[in-house]
Amino acid sequence: METIKVLNEKTEISVKKGYETKNSILKQIKNSWQLYVIFFLPLVYIIVFHYIPMYGVTIAFKSFNPVQGILGSPWIGFDHFVRFFHSYEFKRVILNTLILSFYQLLAGFPFPIILALALNYVNKKHFKKTVQMVSYAPHFISVVVMVGIILVFLETRGPINSLLNLLGFDSINFMGNPDNFKSIYVWSGIWQNIGFGCIIYLAALSSVSPTLHEAAVVDGATKLQRIWHIDIPGILPIMIVLFILDMGSILSVGFEKVLLLQNPLNLRTSEVIDTYVYKIGLVSAVPNYSYAAAIGLFKAVIGFIMIITVNKLAKKVGQENLW
Known part of the structure; x- marks a missing residue:
């Protein structure tokens, strides 16, 4: 009881x-x-x-027929994934995507931080606002217009080759050489997004206590020492969080810009997962929706695994993490 x-x-x-x-x-x-x-x-x-x-992702495991619909199409399991793993394009597409992603991450990640740290020590307000406006403006240019600007500047009779000719050098076919594609894509992206990317770091730097800088100045610290010992530790949590988010999209390099910069001459190094899925699923003479969905799901799963892994590593080393 x-x-x-x-x-x-x-x-x-x-x-x-x-x-x-x-x-x-x-x-x-x-x-x-x-x-x-x-x-x-x-x-x-x-x-x-x-x-x-997300329900439509099930066609990745089916032999999808538009007439039968998602429910009526027969299940075939992981056949599309196995087909992709054994395809001739698998190695080339994965390598191009990973190389372009890591190149973009390693080259582009430090520049907004450097710009934010530099602007943080600028005392002249008019100069600072001018630099901010000039560096932010390219971010608001559409991808199509940006690619058009790149192609005009890099064509054989464009401004860059004209300048090279004036200096006594031969013209360079920038877009015709496959080895140039990754650098063109990455550095044009850095120029376009560096100003907008530093906004978050400028906001983080504004939260750093001024008393720390005052104490450092009294102790005789230089600007570089203040940056290294005060500013960088102050924005380190934001850096870690943004790095984790970037790792989650490691296989998503940007569909529109890559597709617009592609041509038959640089296709060997410019074909990435996003453009390959687009061509297989929509542009092909016989669109294969299930196969394209399987490749897209594979990319999403890899991104999910990467963001989980990097977040756990950040947590283990005692840094800021997403959850």
Whole structure:
């Protein structure tokens, strides 16, 4: 009897706690209903356009037929994945994607940090605002316009080759040499995004306590020493979080720009997973939706594994992490 009584008391306590929790949640929603209204629309957008379409990923495991639909198409398991792993294009596409991704990450990641640290020590406001405006502006140029600018500058009779000819050098076919593609893609991307990327670091630097700099100046520290011992540790958590997010998209190098910069001469080094999926699934004479979906799912799984792995490594070394 005593055991039953204790169980009943525990049940009543848990029910009471649940009721109180429910009331507190409803009270919180009532008090801050404006915030929940603002949050509602993005939530609906994410559910409708990001979660519901996940059901379509099942065609990666089916021999999809548009007439039969997703439900009516027969299951074939991992056949499309095996086909991709054994295909002639697998090695080339994966290597191109990884090389371009790591090149972009290693070359592009430090520059917004360097620009933010440099601007943080600029005392002339007009000069600082001018540099910010000039460096931010390219980010707002559309991809199509940006690629058009790149192609005009790098064509055989463009400004760069004209300058080389004036200096006594021969013209260079930049877009016709496959070895030039990765550098053109990465460094043009750095130029376009360096200013916008440093905004986060400038915001992080503004939160660093000025008293630390004042104490360092009194102790005779130089600007480089202040950057190394005060500024970089102050923005290190933001750097780690952004690095983790970048690693999660390691196989997503940017579909539009790569596709627009491609031509038959540089296809050997410019074909990446995104453009390959596009050509297989949509542009091909006989579109293979299931095969393209399988390749896209493989890319997503690799990105998920990478972001989990890097986040755990950051947690183990005691750095900032996503969760």
